[in-house]
Amino acid sequence: MNVYFCGMIGTGKTTLGQRLADDLSMPFYDLDQEMNKRLGYSFHRLVAEEGWLAFRELEYYICKFFSQRNNSIICLGGGTVRYDWNVDVLKESGRLILLEASIEELVHRVSQADRPRVNKGTTIEEDISLMWKQSKNKYYTAADYVFRTDEKNIEEEVDELKDLLQSNPLFQGLQVNHSG
Template sequence: MIRIFLTGYMGAGKTTLGKAFARELNVPFIDLDWYIEERFHKSIRELFVERGEASFRELERNMLHEVSEFEDVIISTGGGTPCFFDNMDYMNGHGQTVFLDVHPDILFNRLRVATHQRPILQGKTDEELRAFIADALEKRAPFYVQARYRFDAGHLESRRQIAGSVQQLRSLLGV
């Protein structure tokens, strides 16, 4: 049975690498944020605004527990998922956990071109975006590093790099 949780900051490549890895292993890929949006027919942003952060995080935890029962699956968590409740311990107890570690400069470059897709980043200057990323990584690092595996996901810019990363991840996890 395969159950792998990919964690890391936004822009780390959880969806990009997760989809490719799931195809390689011929198992379903679940993005926890997409799963939540499908279940509740609302965007993460709408749920966050309507419920507030505390209630949203509780909902997120419940959905994490739900998808953690699936077998033969790759699950991409939201960037903040590991940082609340006992989510990291829970994931470690229910599958293999991988922290997709990416240098802040690479995250900056990836997120800078995607600010229109991420409302929390909209309107930030380059300096503000760099500071935002650095601050968030500092706060989240104690949770991310609890993953069983740490994987350098800094090379996902081309199909060739993604394919190479998939093979490296497969070797690391022994699947």
């Protein structure tokens, strides 16, 4: 069984996922990094040159690859669970933890990043707000567990997630390092 972190851009999927995987000595995968590795260039370029459909097709292919992993911490893209075909393939091999934070916090976290907008002609705040309004039900429906990332520091969040994975029956079958 895998643990998949999903959520909006800026929720901390990669940061928390990498730290948690390191602490638990588990393999770590990140969808954006995997996509860039397979492309040989930034997925931002793929979106700019070929559009979001090409991105979503590659994303689905990578989700199928992830579903063949086992006992791994895997961070999905911000929009991955907005598409049922991705959720269907991922649910077969793990549990999805939705990371969430306030819109204001997400805007603060991503304001320095040069990310392609899903809704062209919008500001970062408008884009994030619109995506959340249109898709929050998809995120909640996909999630097996919801975890806030704007109330504690990273060390506290990692400790809480370790406890969750080690003690919650939802994650039974996941092999975690109980020593640390």
